[in-house]
Amino acid sequence: MRIDFTKPTKTILAGRAGYQCSHPDCDMITIGPGDKYDQLSSVGEAAHIYSAAENGPRGQDGLDEEDLKSVNNGIWMCKTHARLIDTNKGDGFSATQLISWKQLHEEAIKRKQGRIHRNIGWASRIRIINSPVFKDDTEINLGKVTLIESSKNGAGKTAICEWLSVLGSEQSPQRWIPSRKSDTRYSINTFMPEKHEVNVSIESDRYKIDIDGVDSPFCGLPFKTFFFNSDIFKVEGKQDMKESEYLCQALDVDIFTLVKLFNRVGLSEYSFIKKVALNEESCDLNDVECTIKGRDFSLVFNGLSGGESNALQFELLIAKIQAYAEYSPLILFIESAETSFDNQMISHYLDFMNSSEVSFQTVVTSLSGSIRKPSIGIAHFILNGEHSNVEVSQV
Ligand SMILES: [Zn+2]
Structure with missing residues (x-):
């Protein structure tokens, strides 16, 4: 027995994909004018990530009928790529790979929809x-x-x-x-x-x-490409610097940019850091105050544990590169x-x-x-x- 997508599910999948094939090397628009003036021509398909049939490509991974026909289990593709991913029982294309393609593609469509001038890719x-x-x-x-x-x-x-x-x-x-x-x-x-x-x-x-x-x-x-490894936060003479000065050097930004990056930390549900701020009144080297999620007190940057300090620096780096990644x-x-x-x-x-x-x-x-x-x-x-x-x- 095949578990097919319902028509509304197909429409959602197609729409989320902007009616374009989700294969990363394909930009085919799957809908267009048909032969007659009042007809559409469609070359798109809602393909299954986990299989519609019991012994089909990639198997069913123990999913029940509800999951198998859900939007989560579909990816919009042109006819050619819908065939391709199912050849050899789907061996060349794992489920996680297809989900990843879907995410990239939907991300691109989202950005196209919002700000047409952006470089997506x-x-x-x-x-x-x-x-x-x-x-x-x-x-x-x-x-x-x-x-x-x-x-x-x-x-x-x-x-x-x-x-x-x-x-x-x-x-x-x-x-x-x-x-x-x-x-x-x-x-x-x-x-x-x-x-x-x-x-x-x-x-x-x-x-x-x-x-x-x-x-x-x-x-x-x-x-753009960025490497995250232990080298990037190595700054000569760190111990004699103001905390803010160190962070500026490590991130290669000036103090005004640093404060803007501070404002972007803590916005995500994935963030470990609740809040980070510059204390301009501070007369000693400790001028960056940070609150970790789940705590109601703040610590200066140098008072954070190794792991907490890594988390803050990483989240600042993400805030910086995300500004590039927008464009x-x-x-x-x-x-x-x-x-x-x-x-x-x-x-x-x-x-x-x-x-x-x-x-x-x-x-x-x-x-x-x-x-x-x-x-x-x-x-x-x-x-x-x-x-x-x-x-x-x-x-
Ligand atoms: Zn395609």
Whole structure:
């Protein structure tokens, strides 16, 4: 027995998708004028994430009939992509991947609807053609949140982040030049919403980057990338500075901008911090006051525990990059092994990154099993094997 969507559910799915296919590399409009003046032509389909039939693609994951026919279990696609995701019993397209596509797409539609001039987009895929690390022709389809895990360090997690980061940088992936052992060639697909392919090749000590086949000194697409690791909050002479001065340096902003960022912290339900403010009256170094959620007293910044202080700095960073992400595609890389964050906190913030409150993409790298994953909607990959032959499998 097939469990089909009702007509109202289909209409909601189509509408939420702006009647456009949700595949990250497709921009097909699925509705338009029909043959006769008073007819419509529709090439869209409400596709099932978990299967409509018992032994169908991706299975039913123990969901009941109500869940299977709910809006949550559908994704709007053009006919071609609706077929594609169901080939081979859906093996190439996991449920979390499809949910992630749906989130990215709805995010894009929401932004198009609100402010038409914004640059909307994302990186949809990295294809590693050859490299000293991975098996030739390795593909990773990125989601809104992508989690890349391996059981040991040095399995290529950082390589993927470094390669992707050419999108938002005037720098080359320097660590890979001159090429070690073998050449490195990869391509990144972006969707903004017009499609672009960024091709990078490193042969011996020759570095080449092109966009859609046109040679370029660096990737000039309006993309931004940020790394979150322990380096970014290292500031020389921190102990002799006012707290506000330290935060300005760490975030690379001036005091007026810092106060504006303070005002944006604590607005989200995911925030650990209730309130942060500048105390201009303060005559000593402690001039930043912070209240943690669930407490009714405030502490100066230097009075916070390590974890609390990390949380504040992270939330300030998010407030800063979210200001960019309103107008340009952006990827945040979180290298969890390189931060002083505990895994519980990263897990908590993954739910935040996965929510519709943030409009950027996040790529998180971690050791296998150390992070609790959001229940839905992340693209999750595991790296396995030895250098030059690392395999990427999708979970
Ligand atoms: Zn399509």
